[in-house]
Amino acid sequence: MIRTSVLAAALLASSCSSGAQYAQAVVALVDVSGTYADQRPEVVGVIRKGLLPKLTPGDTLIVIRIGSESYSRANVEASVTLDVRPSRANAQKLALASTLEAFSRKPMRTAHTDIRGAMMLGAEYLRETNAGRRTMVIFSDMEEDLPRGVKREMAPDELKGVRVLAMNVKRLGPDNANPMAYRARLANWEKQLTSHGAREFKIVLEPEKLADLLDEG
Amino acid sequence: MERFYFWPTNPAASIFALWVVSQIFLYAARVPMHRALREVGRLLGGVFRVGARWCRGLAAAAARRDHEMIVEMGKGDTEAKIGREFHRIEGAFAKELARYPDLHRKLDDVVTKIDADFQECATAAPAAPGWTEAVAAVAKMPPNMDGTVKKVLEEIQRSAAAGEKKALHEFRETTAKRHKILSSMAPAWKEVQKLATEVSRAVSGALEATKRIDGYMTSYEQVRADDKNATRAIGWNATQLFVVSLLVMAVAMGGAFVNFNLIALPMSELVPSGSRIAGMPVATVAALVIVLMEIAAGVFAMEMLGITSFFPKLELIPRSRRRIILVVAVGGLLMLACIEASLAILREQIVESSTALKASLAGVKEHPVARTATSRIPVIGQAVLGFILPWILAMVAVPLETMISTGGHIVLSAVTGVMHLGSMVCRLGGHGMRYLCEAARHVYDIYIVIPLQIERMVTSGSRQGTVGSVGVRGQGARP
Numbered sequence: 001m002i003r004t005s006v007l008a009a010a011l012l013a014s015s016c017s018s019g020a021q022y023a024q025a026v027v028a029l030v031d032v033s034g035t036y037a038d039q040r041p042e043v044v045g046v047i048r049k050g051l052l053p054k055l056t057p058g059d060t061l062i063v064i065r066i067g068s069e070s071y072s073r074a075n076v077e078a079s080v081t082l083d084v085r086p087s088r089a090n091a092q093k094l095a096l097a098s099t100l101e102a103f104s105r106k107p108m109r110t111a112h113t114d115i116r117g118a119m120m121l122g123a124e125y126l127r128e129t130n131a132g133r134r135t136m137v138i139f140s141d142m143e144e145d146l147p148r149g150v151k152r153e154m155a156p157d158e159l160k161g162v163r164v165l166a167m168n169v170k171r172l173g174p175d176n177a178n179p180m181a182y183r184a185r186l187a188n189w190e191k192q193l194t195s196h197g198a199r200e201f202k203i204v205l206e207p208e209k210l211a212d213l214l215d216e217g
Numbered sequence: 218m219e220r221f222y223f224w225p226t227n228p229a230a231s232i233f234a235l236w237v238v239s240q241i242f243l244y245a246a247r248v249p250m251h252r253a254l255r256e257v258g259r260l261l262g263g264v265f266r267v268g269a270r271w272c273r274g275l276a277a278a279a280a281r282r283d284h285e286m287i288v289e290m291g292k293g294d295t296e297a298k299i300g301r302e303f304h305r306i307e308g309a310f311a312k313e314l315a316r317y318p319d320l321h322r323k324l325d326d327v328v329t330k331i332d333a334d335f336q337e338c339a340t341a342a343p344a345a346p347g348w349t350e351a352v353a354a355v356a357k358m359p360p361n362m363d364g365t366v367k368k369v370l371e372e373i374q375r376s377a378a379a380g381e382k383k384a385l386h387e388f389r390e391t392t393a394k395r396h397k398i399l400s401s402m403a404p405a406w407k408e409v410q411k412l413a414t415e416v417s418r419a420v421s422g423a424l425e426a427t428k429r430i431d432g433y434m435t436s437y438e439q440v441r442a443d444d445k446n447a448t449r450a451i452g453w454n455a456t457q458l459f460v461v462s463l464l465v466m467a468v469a470m471g472g473a474f475v476n477f478n479l480i481a482l483p484m485s486e487l488v489p490s491g492s493r494i495a496g497m498p499v500a501t502v503a504a505l506v507i508v509l510m511e512i513a514a515g516v517f518a519m520e521m522l523g524i525t526s527f528f529p530k531l532e533l534i535p536r537s538r539r540r541i542i543l544v545v546a547v548g549g550l551l552m553l554a555c556i557e558a559s560l561a562i563l564r565e566q567i568v569e570s571s572t573a574l575k576a577s578l579a580g581v582k583e584h585p586v587a588r589t590a591t592s593r594i595p596v597i598g599q600a601v602l603g604f605i606l607p608w609i610l611a612m613v614a615v616p617l618e619t620m621i622s623t624g625g626h627i628v629l630s631a632v633t634g635v636m637h638l639g640s641m642v643c644r645l646g647g648h649g650m651r652y653l654c655e656a657a658r659h660v661y662d663i664y665i666v667i668p669l670q671i672e673r674m675v676t677s678g679s680r681q682g683t684v685g686s687v688g689v690r691g692q693g694a695r696p
Contacts, residue, residue, distance in 0.1 A: 022493060048578045057485065085486055086567055090574045097578055 025060040025131035026051060026214070027122035030077070030103075031140035032065050033113040036170055043139040043168065044104040048097050050210040051137070057082050057089040060129045063100065064118050066140055067110040068147050071117035077103050081129070113145045116152035119193075123158050134162045135214065141170040142189055160197035165213060167204045243661065244668035251658050258654025265647030269640045276636030283629035284448065290626070291440040291451040299433045306426045313419045324412055327405045334402045338395045452626060459623040462616035469613045473508050476557070476606040479599065480504045483563040508610065511553050515611025517546040525618040554607040561603030565596045 028051065030043050047063070055061055063078040064070065078099045082089040119136065126134040136159070146152065166186070175182035190201040204210055222231035243250070358370060439447035484507075485500040494502050519525045521543035526532060531539070662669060 022496070022498075045580070048580070052578050053575050086482070087486060087570065090570055093574060094577065 021130070021132040023058040023060065023129070023131045024055070024133040024135065024214070025062075025126050025129040026055070026135045026137060027062045027064060027126055029064050029066050029070075029115070029118045029122055029136065029138045029140065031113060031115075031138075032067055032108045033110040033145070034141075035172075036113075036139075036141050037109040039139070039168065039170065040108075041104045044100045046139070046168065046207045046210065047100055050207050051214070052093050052097060054211050054214045055082055055089075055093070057084045057086055060131060061096065062122065062125050063103070064122050064125075065108075066113060066115055066118040066138075068112035068114060069117060069150060070114040071121050071152075073121075075118065075121065076125075079125070112147045112150075113140070113143060114147070114150060114152065115140060115142065115144045116154060117150070120152070120154060120158060123162060126162055136162050136164045137210070138164065138166045139168050140166070141172055142166060142185055143172060154196045156195070157197045159193055162198050164193050164198045164201045165204050165210065166202070167210060168207070169203060240665055240668055243665045244672075247661070247665065247669075250661060254654045254658045254661070258651045261650035261654070262647040265643045265650060269643035269647065272636045272640035272643055276633045276640060279629045279632040279636060283452075283626055283633060286625050286629065287448050287452045287455065288440055288443065290455060290622070291448065292437065294451075295433050295437040295440060299430060299437065302426055302430050302433065306423065306430075309419070309422060309426070320412060320416070324409070327408050327412075331402055331405050331409075334398050334405075338398050452630075455623040455626045456630075458619050459627050462619040462623070465616040466613065466620060469610065469616065472606055472609055473512075473613075475602070476511075476610065477504055477508050479564060479603055479606070480507060480557055480560045482567055483560040486563060486567065487560075507553060507557070511550065511607040511610045512613055514546045514549045514553065516614040516617070518543060518550065518611060519614040521546060525614050527614075527618060550607055550611055554604045557603035557607055558600040559603075561599035562596055565599055 028043075028047055030040065031037070032040065051061065058081070060081040061079070062076060065075045065077050067075060078096055080092050080096050082092055115138070119138075122136050126136070166189070169186070171182055175185075186203060193201045202213065204213060219225060219228075221235060222228060223234050224231050436447060440451070481501055481504040484504040485498070488500045488503045492499050497505075516525070516527060520527055520531055521539050531542070534542075
């Protein structure tokens, strides 16, 4: 009898779990360097329309700026973990939307582009959330330009279990003349990120597709 | 294949050599191979036969158990019906018999009154004996010239006429009085008729109940006597009940699903926990628990009302306690219904808020759909639905009980059918295996037909020699 009770209690305990592993964490990396800085209002619009409505109570959204040296907490523009109560979560979403609106209006343009620094910072935040589904959405031209003396070496499991979506990748001037260069750049990123544990690397052209991809997990 | 070639450069020769070797080997191994194939056939046939026997035994056991269950079910059902009828009769008789002294007294009073009125009707003032005839005789005397006599006679005639007139008047008065008495008897007659109708109704009710009991007793006797028609009818009835309760349960499950969806979203506001149970959010589990609680409360309410009998222990408790449990169950249902109605309103608010948020995030200043949907009908509809669904779910107890009680018969019938099918398949498999092994033996012989023909020729040659030398008849070689 006691053995049965212990077994039942153990089963019940094992069936109860924290909701974190079912939650989703999204890190949005927004490039503010060079020509991509002008894209900010459009990027914020995509986050507002495509990302925020898809988040459910318990989910986390972190917006990180890709600047000259991105591996810094100062680059975190907004971070929110939605409350489990839908009404509070809605209020948080509204607050985040206004924060992002302010971010889009702020004059900002950096000389260099430290994409990997922002990725490493985002990966740390994603690990901290302990969420079941982790996604990194990059809004950039994917052309890295590190300042002198800055080194970015990612650990082999830096992006373990993270899904990387490159959204709204802007074509540079030379890309138009030689599309193969653009494709080679993206292929290089895919190879690099998957070698560091990324679950997937995908290019998203249409903002509407982003919501569907987030649903797929 | 090429690995087995004796001469890889010459495949034809190699294949021929392999064929010759196989012929020699298979011819040499013919007898043991035949024996092995026969044994394998017997073994597989035996296995299938055992399987068929097991299936048949299981089918028979299931059918027996099903029959026993049907008989028990029939007995129980009929006993319950008879008990219920007796209970009704007891109630009716207690009521009628309690009223009987009063009824009897009423009847007595009415009859006494009628008797008295009747007696009174019969009494009339007696006429003076012989007086009228005497006066009539005197009045009829022939007229006389004597003035005095004439005067006397005229006086007598006048008196007779006056007496007659008076008698007629008295007669009319008496008749009118009797008519009045008789007319006053009419309500008493009506009362008697009414009482007689009441008695007749009570008696006919009792007679009908007796007839019903007779019918139940007949079917009970049939069930007890293991009458095949009766048990088949009970089995068919159980199947019908199962199908009907299954349909009702399916509809009720649909209602439960609607109910669950109605409260699942607002429950996340009431149960703000990020934890999960078996992968489901606690809010969803809570909504599910509320739906199940409604069903449980319904089961208890139905149990206390005497409609179902899930728990025999509850039937033994006193009536007052049963009433308490009934009140608690119905009260709980009412509370849950109110909670659901409020949750349904909350749900509408959450949905409206989410729609407004999406519109705001999308940069739409005024949401056209939200503006047009200002009607309160959806909110009222959801609230009413939230209030009514728990009561409907509470009634699931009745089909649930029927489904459980008849489910055993259905399961056992299905098992019997499946086992019969299994037995047939096994028997067919056994035959198939035996013939398959037999066919394999023939195929084996066909493959080594050349060595076999050589053997036959050699054997027939030697026999002919033996027959020729010994002279035995009828031992010729086969063609």
